[in-house]
Amino acid sequence: MPIQAKKDSGLKDGLRLRRGIYHFRFMYHGKLKTGSTGCRDLRSAKAYLLKLRSALALESIDVRTISKATFQEAFDLYLKVQAPRLAARTVRLFRSNHQHHWSHFQDAPLKDMQMHLDELFPRLAAKMKPGSQRLVFARLRSVLELARKRGLHNTPLEYPTIDVPRDPKQVLSEEQVEVFFIHVDRIGSLHARIMIRSLFYLGLRVSEAQRLHWDDYDEDEMTYRIDERQKNGKILYLPVLPEMAEWFAKQPRKKGELMCPGRWGCHNTRYTDLVVKAASKSMGLEVPMTHHRLRASLSTSLLRRGVPLAVVQRILRHADPATTTKYYWEEGLQDMREGLMVLSKVNGSPLDEDRHVS
Incomplete structure (x- = not known):
C-alpha cells in the first residue's frame, strides 16, 4: 500500500x-x-x-480516441500537426499522394488499413520505380504512425520492404568545391551566395537555408541555432566556421529578420537552383549539382578526412548513422585505392619483400 x-x-x-x-x-x-x-x-x-x-x-488539436477513425481523419490530423514544421514542397507532396494514390481508401477505417496496404503495393509497383514507391509508403507510414500515437488506432501494421538499387551519386571534391564557389560568386547575388554556402559550410537542408535568421546566429559564440521547425523537431546548435562568419558579416544585421529576405519574406529554391546549375555548367560537370548534393559533398569530404562517423552524423543531424553512410558518403575508386595503399610496399607494409613469415 x-x-x-x-x-x-x-x-x-x-x-x-x-x-x-x-x-x-x-x-x-x-x-x-x-x-x-x-x-x-x-x-x-x-x-x-x-x-x-x-x-x-x-x-x-481536436483529437479524441475514435474507435471508427478513418484514414481521412488521420491525414487531416497529420497536416494539422506537422505542416507548420514541414517545407511547403513536402506538404504539396503529401497532398499529391493523398489525391493520386490514397484517395480510394480515404474513408476506410484505420483498423482495416493492412488490407489496403497490401493492395497498394502491387498497384504502385506496376507504374512506379522502386524509389518512388518507397517514398509513397514512407509518407503513408508517417501519417499512420502519428495517428497511432495520438490514439486514433492501435492496429499493428506491416509495410512492404522495397529494395531500391542505388548507383553512386555525384559529389564535389575539396578542390572542386573551391572552383564551384568561384563560379557561384561570379554568377549569383549576395543572398544566393550566402544561402548556397550555408548548404555546404553549415550542412543545412534546403528548407533550413531558406530560413536563415539573425536571431538564430550567435556572433560571439560562433554558433547557429537550428530551430524546432527542422525535420526531427529538436533544437540544436551548429558551429559556424570563420569562412561562413565572414559572409554573414557582409549582410546588415537586423534583429528579428531573415538574413536573406525575399520579396515575400522568404525565398523559394528557384533562384538559388539557377545559380547552382549555372555554376555546374561553367565547371563542365556532365550532371548539374543540386542543393542536396552540396550537403552530401560536405559529409563525404569530412569522412575522407577521417572525421568520426558519429561527428558527421551529428553535423547532419541524422537519427540513424546508416542514413549518413548510405546516402551521404560516396566512395569512389580513389577512396578504395587509398584504402589499399596501407598494404603497399611504398608504405613499408607487412608485404615488404624483406619480411617473411617463417
Whole structure:
C-alpha cells in the first residue's frame, strides 16, 4: 500500500498536498489550470496529472480516441500537426499522394488499413520505380504512425520492404568545391551566395537555408541555432566556421529578420537552383549539382578526412548513422585505392619483400 503524506507541502512538479489531498496547479498555453486530483498518495496523483495533461494535449488539436477513425481523419490530423514544421514542397507532396494514390481508401477505417496496404503495393509497383514507391509508403507510414500515437488506432501494421538499387551519386571534391564557389560568386547575388554556402559550410537542408535568421546566429559564440521547425523537431546548435562568419558579416544585421529576405519574406529554391546549375555548367560537370548534393559533398569530404562517423552524423543531424553512410558518403575508386595503399610496399607494409613469415 502506498505511503500517504500527512503534512501540507509546497508546489512541486505541478502538485501540492493540502489537507491530505493532492491538488494540481500548472500553466497550459497561457492559462492557469487548478483543481483537486482526489488522490491521497503521490504516485496516484502523478498518474492523474499525466492523464490530465495528455487529455489537454489531445483537445488542443481536436483529437479524441475514435474507435471508427478513418484514414481521412488521420491525414487531416497529420497536416494539422506537422505542416507548420514541414517545407511547403513536402506538404504539396503529401497532398499529391493523398489525391493520386490514397484517395480510394480515404474513408476506410484505420483498423482495416493492412488490407489496403497490401493492395497498394502491387498497384504502385506496376507504374512506379522502386524509389518512388518507397517514398509513397514512407509518407503513408508517417501519417499512420502519428495517428497511432495520438490514439486514433492501435492496429499493428506491416509495410512492404522495397529494395531500391542505388548507383553512386555525384559529389564535389575539396578542390572542386573551391572552383564551384568561384563560379557561384561570379554568377549569383549576395543572398544566393550566402544561402548556397550555408548548404555546404553549415550542412543545412534546403528548407533550413531558406530560413536563415539573425536571431538564430550567435556572433560571439560562433554558433547557429537550428530551430524546432527542422525535420526531427529538436533544437540544436551548429558551429559556424570563420569562412561562413565572414559572409554573414557582409549582410546588415537586423534583429528579428531573415538574413536573406525575399520579396515575400522568404525565398523559394528557384533562384538559388539557377545559380547552382549555372555554376555546374561553367565547371563542365556532365550532371548539374543540386542543393542536396552540396550537403552530401560536405559529409563525404569530412569522412575522407577521417572525421568520426558519429561527428558527421551529428553535423547532419541524422537519427540513424546508416542514413549518413548510405546516402551521404560516396566512395569512389580513389577512396578504395587509398584504402589499399596501407598494404603497399611504398608504405613499408607487412608485404615488404624483406619480411617473411617463417
